[in-house]
Amino acid sequence: MALVRQAKVPGTCLLTVRVLQARGLPSKDLVTPSDCYVTLWLPTASSDRLRTRTVRNSRNPIWNQSFRFQIHSQVKVGQVSAPALLTLCVHCHCHLRAPHSLPLCFSPSYSTPPSCTLFPFQNVLQLQVFDQDLLTSDDPVLSVLFDVGTLRVGEFRSESFTLNPQGEEKLEVEFRLQNLTDRAEQLFSNGILVARELSCLRVRLEEAGDQQGSKGKVHLVVPGSCEGPQEATVGAGSLHFHCPACWEPELSVRLQDASQEQLKVPLRALPSRQVVRLVFPMSQEPLMRVELKKEEGPKELAVRLGCEPCAEEQAFLSRRKQVVAKALKQALQLDGDLQEDEIPVVAVMATGGGVRAMTSLYGQLAGLRELGLLDCVSYITGASGSTWALANLYEDPEWSQKDLAGPIELLKTQVTKSKLGVLAPSQLQRYRQEMAERAHLGHPTCFTNLWALINEALLHDEPSDHKLSDQRKALSHGQNPLPIYCALNTKEKNMTTFEFGEWCEFSPYEVGFPKYGAFIPPELFGSEFYMGRLTKQLPESRICFLEGIWSNLYAASLQDSLYWSSEPSQFWDRWAQDQVSLDKEQVPLLKIEETPTTAGRIAEFFTDLLTRRPLAQATHNFMRGLHFHKDYFQHPHFTAWKATKLDGFPNQLTPAESHLCLLDVGYLINTSCMPLLRPTRDVDLILSLDYNLHGAFQQLQLLGRFCGEQRIPFPPISLSPEEQRQPQECHLFLHPDCPEAPAVLHFPLVNDSFREHSAPGVPRTAEEKEAGEVNLSSSSSPYHYSKVTYSQEDVDKLLRLTHYNICNNREQLLEALREAVLRRRQRRQLQPQ
Incomplete structure (x- = not known):
């Protein structure tokens, strides 16, 4: 909408x-x-x-x-017309008025008995x-x-x-x-979020008469304003306060040295667009004059509220279709040209995995280009380590039209170099200086900024000025797929990613949350917003700071860390069993909470200990202050996850936060697939590139379960015992009963026929046997995610393996593309003429 x-x-x-x-x-x-x-x-x-x-x-x-x-x-x-009935929860003895037979149960620790029902407020x-x-x-x-x-x-x-x-x-x-x-x-x-009219109050403090005023601080507050409390000195210039025009709060002015003396001015008493001068009623000389002017705030929104892809993305897809149609005609040996509505949308989905993911993605993209299939792809998404590869490649506006031998050689140089210098005193001083400059501009200070600079030094010899918006040059005439980078937004404390997580996507055109239908240009990401308007623009960050967000491993809580220390699927199963779903047909009316007991306070303490993120990332929230539409919960694009209870409590959702808390998507599901599952993108075929060492299908199965619970069209990930035990290089998953679900061609990171073949159909000689042995064990592999330096031999093996696994499955790739074209043609025939 x-x-x-x-x-x-x-x-x-x-x-x-x-x-x-x-x-x-x-x-x-x-x-x-x-x-x-x-x-x-x-x-x-x-x-x-x-x-x-x-x-x-x-x-x-x-x-x-x-x-x-x-x-x-x-x-x-x-609008609820049913009579309110008083009910009592048998579990926690809380009361509510509701026209339903099932009561609402809620406690500060968000621990709800399975038999109780949650309603969206x-x-x-x-x-x-x-x-x-x-x-x-x-x-x-x-x-x-x-x-x-x-x-x-x-x-x-x-x-x-x-x-x-x-x-x-x-x-x-x-x-x-x-x-x-x-x-x-x-x-x-947009049917989910609402932006209201803003009022802006300009305040100037001046000396009254010829007397010299005090240089002490003056405290000014407009309750509910975007800026919050501010301090100023007489004659220091203008201050501004932005707040919704309908709230009409009051300005409070207080002297630091005389807190008992205050001036309070109701804003509704001020005439619009006129200067009003008041004398501060101080008991002692000199006097201070307060100059006020109430104006209308910015009219137009800087945040795009909409659930469809932005106009720039739609224009890109139109250009890219011409490239895709030509590539498909050649690859599939078609007799005629494809009609526009017969051209399938094909996407590459890459998981995270540190340097292993970055290196593997290079090898697989080189394989797709060698087969002439890279031009068939319209989208490419990455998470964590795979985003590092994409960020490097998209510095060249024509990268996919060239031989990737050059970028791969640069990759080898960075992966195999010594990393000891990244913590040298001179480097630490440079990190400190740049972080101080960012803080001076207005960016929140957080550990993730330091990690971003260290990560840049690990992967590059010199700092790069490249920015996300610069990647638009690589899309100007549809010459490359559209890159989309993924992160997960969560709560800084009191909730784990399993209780609350929202996908955030980054592209050269926009950064935003599909859940809320709220997006901004990447040039404005990190700037300050209120009620959808830009209040303070900051310079666009270098892309290394975004890479630090996409691979933010340092915002984990103790509870999240259990996911990594145990079997992820089993942990996910245990957690999901304790969750309850929100019913969009049920609405709460009234709830009374009891005072927390001593046992409840102890439970809250341990909940805080388990869920606090001491090194959380912080970015100014561009949705700050936006309200929710009365029917937001019924909106078809508002995706309420059954594992979270906050989706029914709009006052606790992300627009109520001053900052975003973004981290690596691997803390929930190691995938970058979610942007491709938006129905507005209508993706037909996903080439799933999985770089996990622990289970060839584990993350894909978790994604399938998540989509099933969310009712997102996705093929069932069903495997035979033989496939589970001995994964092949390529697996196709389809949903025969759901035409809206994309086909998924899954490429796990396995060493299957590569052991015996140096190239597709070329058996290895006895001297080449060693080159076919690639250690992908989850415990002793040289490609463990904690490894940031590879030997020359190891990086060559991984690049050859991933390149081979793509090329060795040429026929499966062509058949999947052929089926995607066929499905598009069938849909075209079913459409009314």
């Missing part, structure tokens, strides 16, 4: 929440009754948590305070009761989640939330929803 720009859409409502009182609250203090207050948080209306006053020494506090929120009917507001208001403590952090007493979507316009409702049916603890709240007929707002949406 393409971006929908809606001009001044009505549907804004005013939600009034009146917090009345609480009864029978438990005391957290053994000496005195509780000192309680209530916080309110509705992220679609404000990123600031509002709170009542504190009522001291009372188990029955009365607040009687009202709070107002402006919400929009298109932004995550559900809509427009949810969170109310929390806290016991204020002057010496330690405030203790939570009661937490309530209320779905605003259960309210109808014009409705007035009183609720009494009970923590325990047998107890007396209650929180009494009143809700009222009114229609604001005079308010309209321009929205941008």
Whole structure:
């Protein structure tokens, strides 16, 4: 679905929440009754948590305070007409109101009994009761989640939330929803994410009169703004605050040396596009003047919201089809030219595997070019080590049209050279200097940047200024396949990649998340965004920093590391058994959480210990601040993975994060296939190049299981006991009952007939026997992923083996291409004329 720009859409409502009182609250203090207050948080209306006053020494506090929120009917507001029924979870004794017979069960550690049901939250208001403590952090007493979507316009409702049916603890709240007929707002949406109008406040601090002002710091805050709290000095220039126009928060100005003196200005009181000058009401001279100007924020989006391939990719495919059609006609010996809709989309999918993957991909691409089949390929995807090969090759805009002997010789030089110099003092100083320069520009500081520079030194003699956007030159007339690089976005703490993982794809045209339909040009990756608008542009990073992300081995948590220390498929099986699926037909209305017990806090501590990523990568999140459409969960391109529970909690998804946490896809499934399975790309044939030493089909089987659970069309990976025991060089997988599923021609890294043949059909002589012995064992192989230096003999063997395995299966490749053309012709015949 393409971006929908809606001009001044009505549907804004005013939600009034009146917090009345609480009864029978438990005391957290053994000496005195509780000192309680209530916080309110509705992220679609404000990123600031509002709170009542504190009522001291009372188990029955009365607040009687009202709070107002402006919400929009298109932004995550559900329409539920069924009556709400109070239910009790038999596992954790939490309550909820829902029109369903199955209750919602949820705990802070995300540990849910298998029999409980999870529902995707809509427009949810969170109310929390806290016991204020002057010496330690405030203790939570009661937490309530209320779905605003259960309210109808014009409705007035009183609720009494009970923590325990047998107890007396209650929180009494009143809700009222009114229609604001005079308010309209321009929205941008792709049906999943929503970008709202922005307001920009410009602030200048000046001295009032001829007196010399203080040079002390001034603190300025606009709650919910993109910039957050800022510090300034008088006369230092303008500050800017961006926030959604509908929120209308207030500016707070406070002196560092006199925190009790503040100036608060409601932004709704400021006229638009006019300068307003106020004098700071300080008790002592000199005075300070505050100059304010409220303006409209940027109108157009810098983030593309859409699920289809971008216009540049579609134009490239049109150019590439001409190259593919010519190559297929020659390779398949066709009598006539292929019609445009008869040309299949063929893709190469390369897994990760460090230097082994990089070296192997060179050999296989050389084999495809020798067979005249490289021009039949429209896409080529890589992950981890295979991305290193692609990044090198695409520095030459005509690489696939040339003999690869030159690039392969450069590869040999880098793979076999000594790596001791990468940690020399002079190199470390260079790393430090470049990292400091990036930090000065505004890039977050993280260990991944250091790894990127070290990795560049391992694979190159000198730093390269090449950037991802530069690779467009290699696509200008369709002369090469379109490269797509993969990474996995996850949470920095509290969740493993098995609980939460999102594929992020990088191409010369765009970087983005297909799950959300949100993309930006690679020139803007790493820059700062808010609500889909560019707020601070940073220079495009050298591609080595992206390679550091794609092969980011240092963001693993202890829980993720168990995947590597055990049998991956068995670990995946055990984990998947404990997961529950989200049902798109079921929607939650209300949930009350109990206060965490001591045992629960201990469990949270160990969960944090297992899931924290001490060396996590950090990049500015270009989706920051974007809201969710009310029907996002039902959108056909929003892929909710059954292993994660956060997909039903939009306030905890990636657009709510300030930074992305990207790492190697191998921490979930070692594949770069996911971009090729997007239905909008309509791939017919995938040449699967697998570089795993531990199981020839293991990662492909995991991918097949993942696709089955996600209902993504993919052929079943079924193998005979003989194929499992003795993998061949090439295996074809088809889905006869699902025409939307691509065919997969799988090339595992095996040493089969290469032992006996130096070239296809050429038996080895006795003197050549040694050259056919390639050690691919998972334990003692010289190609283990931890090896960064190969001997000349080992690199030659691996290049020859992978080149041979492609060339020795020429007939299988041609037959797969022939079937792909046939399937396209059949689809063409079935289409209405």
